Amino acid sequence: MTKQVQQLDRVIIRFAGDSGDGMQLTGDRFTAETAQFGNDLSTLPNFPAEIRAPAGTLPGVSSFQLHFADHDILTPGDAPNVLVAMNPAALKANLADLPKGADIIANTDEFTKRNLAKVGYDGNPLEDDSLKEWRLHAVPLTSLTVKALESFDISKKDAERAKNMFALGLLSWLYNRPTEGTIAFLEAKFARKPEIAKANIAAFQAGWNYGETTESFSVSYEVKPATLKPGTYRNISGNQALAYGLIAASVRAKLPLFLGSYPITPASDILHELSKHKHFGVRTFQAEDEIAGVGAALGAAFGGSLGVTTTSGPGIALKAETVGLAVTTELPLIIVDVQRAGPSTGMPTKTEQTDLLMAMFGRNGESPVPVLAAATPSDCFSMAIEAARIALKYRTPVMLLSDGYLANGSEPWRIPEIDELPDISVPFTTQPNGEDGTSFLPFKRDPETLARPWAVPGTPGLEHRIGGIEKADGTGNISYDPDNHDRMVRLRQAKIDGIDVPDLVVDDPDGDARVLVLGWGSTYGPIAAAARRVRAAGHKVAQAHIRHLNPLPANTGEVLRSYDKVLLPEINLGQLAMLLRARFLVDVISYNRVRGLPFKAAELAAVIQDVIESD
Amino acid sequence: MTETLNGKGLALIPRTDTKQTLKDFKSDQEVRWCPGCGDYAILAAVQSFLPELGLKRENIVFVSGIGCSSRFPYYLNTYGMHSIHGRAPAIATGLAASRPDLSVWVITGDGDALSIGGNHLIHALRRNVNLNILLFNNRIYGLTKGQYSPTSEIGKITKSTPMGSLDKPFNPISLAIGAEAGFVARTIDSDRKHLQSVLRQAAEHRGASLVEIYQNCNIFNDGAFDTLKDPATRDEVTIRLEHGQPIVFGTGDNERAVRLSPTGGVEVVPRAQVADGEILVHDAHNPDPSLAFALSRLDEPAFQHVPIGVFRSVDRPSYDQLMNEQVETAIADKGAGDLAGLLRGGDTWTIN
Numbered sequence: 001m002t003k004q005v006q007q008l009d010r011v012i013i014r015f016a017g018d019s020g021d022g023m024q025l026t027g028d029r030f031t032a033e034t035a036q037f038g039n040d041l042s043t044l045p046n047f048p049a050e051i052r053a054p055a056g057t058l059p060g061v062s063s064f065q066l067h068f069a070d071h072d073i074l075t076p077g078d079a080p081n082v083l084v085a086m087n088p089a090a091l092k093a094n095l096a097d098l099p100k101g102a103d104i105i106a107n108t109d110e111f112t113k114r115n116l117a118k119v120g121y122d123g124n125p126l127e128d129d130s131l132k133e134w135r136l137h138a139v140p141l142t143s144l145t146v147k148a149l150e151s152f153d154i155s156k157k158d159a160e161r162a163k164n165m166f167a168l169g170l171l172s173w174l175y176n177r178p179t180e181g182t183i184a185f186l187e188a189k190f191a192r193k194p195e196i197a198k199a200n201i202a203a204f205q206a207g208w209n210y211g212e213t214t215e216s217f218s219v220s221y222e223v224k225p226a227t228l229k230p231g232t233y234r235n236i237s238g239n240q241a242l243a244y245g246l247i248a249a250s251v252r253a254k255l256p257l258f259l260g261s262y263p264i265t266p267a268s269d270i271l272h273e274l275s276k277h278k279h280f281g282v283r284t285f286q287a288e289d290e291i292a293g294v295g296a297a298l299g300a301a302f303g304g305s306l307g308v309t310t311t312s313g314p315g316i317a318l319k320a321e322t323v324g325l326a327v328t329t330e331l332p333l334i335i336v337d338v339q340r341a342g343p344s345t346g347m348p349t350k351t352e353q354t355d356l357l358m359a360m361f362g363r364n365g366e367s368p369v370p371v372l373a374a375a376t377p378s379d380c381f382s383m384a385i386e387a388a389r390i391a392l393k394y395r396t397p398v399m400l401l402s403d404g405y406l407a408n409g410s411e412p413w414r415i416p417e418i419d420e421l422p423d424i425s426v427p428f429t430t431q432p433n434g435e436d437g438t439s440f441l442p443f444k445r446d447p448e449t450l451a452r453p454w455a456v457p458g459t460p461g462l463e464h465r466i467g468g469i470e471k472a473d474g475t476g477n478i479s480y481d482p483d484n485h486d487r488m489v490r491l492r493q494a495k496i497d498g499i500d501v502p503d504l505v506v507d508d509p510d511g512d513a514r515v516l517v518l519g520w521g522s523t524y525g526p527i528a529a530a531a532r533r534v535r536a537a538g539h540k541v542a543q544a545h546i547r548h549l550n551p552l553p554a555n556t557g558e559v560l561r562s563y564d565k566v567l568l569p570e571i572n573l574g575q576l577a578m579l580l581r582a583r584f585l586v587d588v589i590s591y592n593r594v595r596g597l598p599f600k601a602a603e604l605a606a607v608i609q610d611v612i613e614s615d
Numbered sequence: 616m617t618e619t620l621n622g623k624g625l626a627l628i629p630r631t632d633t634k635q636t637l638k639d640f641k642s643d644q645e646v647r648w649c650p651g652c653g654d655y656a657i658l659a660a661v662q663s664f665l666p667e668l669g670l671k672r673e674n675i676v677f678v679s680g681i682g683c684s685s686r687f688p689y690y691l692n693t694y695g696m697h698s699i700h701g702r703a704p705a706i707a708t709g710l711a712a713s714r715p716d717l718s719v720w721v722i723t724g725d726g727d728a729l730s731i732g733g734n735h736l737i738h739a740l741r742r743n744v745n746l747n748i749l750l751f752n753n754r755i756y757g758l759t760k761g762q763y764s765p766t767s768e769i770g771k772i773t774k775s776t777p778m779g780s781l782d783k784p785f786n787p788i789s790l791a792i793g794a795e796a797g798f799v800a801r802t803i804d805s806d807r808k809h810l811q812s813v814l815r816q817a818a819e820h821r822g823a824s825l826v827e828i829y830q831n832c833n834i835f836n837d838g839a840f841d842t843l844k845d846p847a848t849r850d851e852v853t854i855r856l857e858h859g860q861p862i863v864f865g866t867g868d869n870e871r872a873v874r875l876s877p878t879g880g881v882e883v884v885p886r887a888q889v890a891d892g893e894i895l896v897h898d899a900h901n902p903d904p905s906l907a908f909a910l911s912r913l914d915e916p917a918f919q920h921v922p923i924g925v926f927r928s929v930d931r932p933s934y935d936q937l938m939n940e941q942v943e944t945a946i947a948d949k950g951a952g953d954l955a956g957l958l959r960g961g962d963t964w965t966i967n
Contacts, residue, residue: 234963251954258713278945280952288738292705299709415958457694460673467697
């Protein structure tokens, strides 16, 4: 029987199951198949902080959403077209996000009386009429998997665990995905357990065959490859892109990379990734605490390394004093904050943009620090290099903001040629700079950048002392002179204010929009997708996205004042809005939701439309 | 396996052929400790001992935290950083781990190292970071003007403890041995010869060295170590530990010896009551730290007898060596990093 193949321009799939069901792996594999096929895509993993919450409960549900299309897309999608629910908890936790008419593939084997009761279902929703407005495919995934693996010499438990590969096979058939990559992946992953490898591959193929033969699925779908800019692509997550960006910065700066870091969600993967690349001369140091992480990075920077520390909000709070030391000693340092929901421990695996003001101001004294924010997962690569460029050129700590959504989300990335990357190397100072030709003035500044010389230990004749106490302009000697302090405070500020930052680019297709929607950080995708929808509905809206938050692009004020209304959606209570109002006296309209989740495009489209239509 | 640099602790640091003097290590900064402070003696001892090492001056770095002692780097004409309270070992760890060619010294005090920076100290020691940590112990907070410190004796009356302090003090030597330190020693600010001999051994030890220096604060805790300094009592209470020598001290009828105690530690007994063979012979290189720890407990109670000298000197690979070895192994296994190859690793696809 040849089944009908229906063309779609885009699909959103959400895999949901228990933490132990392997949903992240299933999602990753489907993503890899989709990337290989050439669709544009965007992903959103969503998992609990608990490593193994009690099985079958709502807090234990882990999900992975993937949006793929035959055209360029900007977000992981608002509402899934397909939900794969591995148990009743997964169904219950995700049903509210599912529009009527969407497909539900439910694993009937897990819909037992006990599991249903665990999440408060009185009856079995697969058997009563409660799901009649969706297209339900009730599939006994577990028992089909076990049956398919009968001939294998593996335990029943191992056979049951392969059910995620059965589901992956089914979905791969449903969307005509290439399968070679997954088979090769399973062979490599279980290279030491060939029987398990074979069983997983068999489960995967059984899932595919099930789709092809069962009557439950009458149609399969095809989403043609997207036409993206020519080049070689790979799929990349924000944390991986950030780690690669740091390595690229080290190569392009010709300096060894030293990472001092303490494990923290959702930043740890940057430490994990960098620790794999020691052959680049990368030294990774898992410190005893957050303070030691940044301290060691600063010590390494004093010695001439590209010093980096990576953390999330609670870590930034602890590192503040050392960042202040880096400000006053004027040493290059990169501080990466992968923001998560706060305050305090907050919701470690959920995303937020609530650390902006802490990054800007969270230190004692007048302590200006450049602040950058990546806009998309792959942008983390470019922004890591940009952070290094600024840190090295101006001899300053730089805060680079990412967040949980960028860190774990992924998208296709056009891999740059190495010579497209900027040369960010700066020379160490090796000669005396005093008027007398022999003395060294560690705080004599470059007249253009106001950067001080960077003379590293081992350089003869330039022995000098730096520290946290106020320094005399030029000599760096301890100084309590009131006028000197005032001058140094202003010089440090002027150095940061004078950093060369590219102008803010406005996207306004018709050139006569009266409303500007502005954003920063990970809201780029949802805002841009919303702007497209609004334009498609016949309205005009301009869009601009800030990646340099301190200093702001020189044309920021001019851009803000060119529009009747400026709308600024943020996943906080209006932190950038506060800065822009204070600085430019522009009555920015804030839209704020702090739910630990990214905005949805439809939600923002409605907000933009409201602003356009209101007077 | 990484080799230890036993007895060759300075081998990776460039040496100078130029003869150096004390003057070479003096900076142009005015020294601003209180007149009579023990820090002056330590500074003078360090400045006059550094030339002996024969190292290039530009490869020596002093890193300090916060406190009176932490002003030290400003007065030495080497590279230096006066950092933040308690964090010097962490900052120095990054420097020493990334620069095996530097002789890195951490200058700290009892408050800086044992209160606010206690965590960094113990981790630097266990990791065996190539640092020489000089802990100036005056048993008081000086810079904040006289509060009790984590080495102050119980019942200390200070501005913040008018009814006496409640906290049991740390014994820095016991703490360091417990933290897996490879080199642990104690000396006194007023005994320049002993001080310099200990510093020399610390410098030559590759890896973390902790040297506790009893230092008198003549403003807030004057006379804290007088029994160890007063010629009338000095030799009766000071146990001078020397590797390979039987541990005896005191004079005349008051001569005493240290032997193993029935309870598993060590004890002090009159010399006359001990057979020669019973006297404990100090073995600083003993891989088992138990006896060094037991010796560190002899200053209780109340300084009746206080060991000074090198308690423990055991070699193992330093942190920078191990870190470098991993980098070298990775390069040997995978070749030097190729950025284009890294970025194109994994699944890729090409659009024409």
